[in-house]
Amino acid sequence: MAQIQLVIVTPEKTTLDQMVDAVTLTLFDGEAGFLPGHAPMIGRLGPGELRARVGSEESRYYVEGGNVQVENNVVSVLTGQSMDVAEIDLAAAKAALEAAEAESASSPALAEMKQKAIAQAQAKIRIASKA
């Protein structure tokens, strides 16, 4: 069966480089699925979950945002931080959410930053508690 290559890259290292059957990831406005032979695209990611399916097994990762580039049957996810769902520190995520909510939002740029931090923390908490 045809497969698609999934590469997750963070500035520190390549977290994952694997052939998979299907990828589901969170774009800025909701989830999107990628099957082998997907048309080339560049998309903006939102904080959320990335699911990679091989056969009947599904692995789940948290991705904090960034970009996805699909080209030549390769899905490359460029993100600042990504981790296995099991590695999420729920307490730390909750603390991060509180800290983000306390930030000031006096200008549009600041408000955007605050919004982003809140969304990231919320997504982390949501995914971790779903497991």
Added chain:
Amino acid sequence: MANARALDKRRKSIRNIKKITRTMELIATARFKKAMDRATSASDYTKRITSVVADLARAGLEVSHPLLEAPEETKSATLLVLTGNRGLCGGYNGNAIRLGAKTFEALSSEIGNVSLEVSGKRGISGFNFRDMAVAESFTNFDDQPLYAEVEMIANRYLRAYAEGTLDRLDVTYTKFISVAKQEIVNETLLPLGKIEGAEVVDDDSEASGKTSLYEFVPSAESILEEVVPTSFKIKLFKCFLDAAVSEQVARMVAMKSATENANDMIKMLSRTYNRARQSQITGEIMEVIGGVEALEG
């Protein structure tokens, strides 16, 4: 002639020092390899970001972003100097502090309101010694800087830039060019100027033929908004990585020459020691012979 026993004692202590410097050299080598690996894997990300930017540019998007353009008036600047937490690495820290101090003076006379930020204990004490006020200091970066920690600093700069309290950011660090060559440089990170890949616009027809190939979700502009701050963070992270690799190389070289020096010293001391011992023995034999002759006579 020097006392043979004192010479032997000195030789022993130098042997011990040699053992220490040799071990430090080995440790620095191992750390250098690790830091180098990290720097290489980071370049993978940079490559991919560059290709995204090139694709955006090819799609006919004019690359513009507040971070890329200089503010109308540069009122306040920040200089970040990257040094090591530890010494015993040759001129690494000294050179960074020296260029940092020079740049700081140049910036101060040009802009006026410049704040100095330093990473590394050596740099902090170096600037204290020079009586220069350090606004912010970091000591949490060793041979493997974490992206999350660098990102926090980067976010603070981005926030200050957005607020208008920071108009320019310079970084003084040791750029790693090759194992044999590292260079102290000063780079302006904010405003970003241009990002790599942006200038690859339709110089050949094949590239412009690719234009319609990509679908941008939601739009090329929105993706650019995400990419530009990221590429600033990556640039800053690269500075930290380079500084870490250079520090290990500098320590490796310094400890290697220290070990070689110790070897030379041991050789010299051994020679003097042997001569001293020989002359002591000769002296004793002369005494014995003298005593025998006195008895016979």
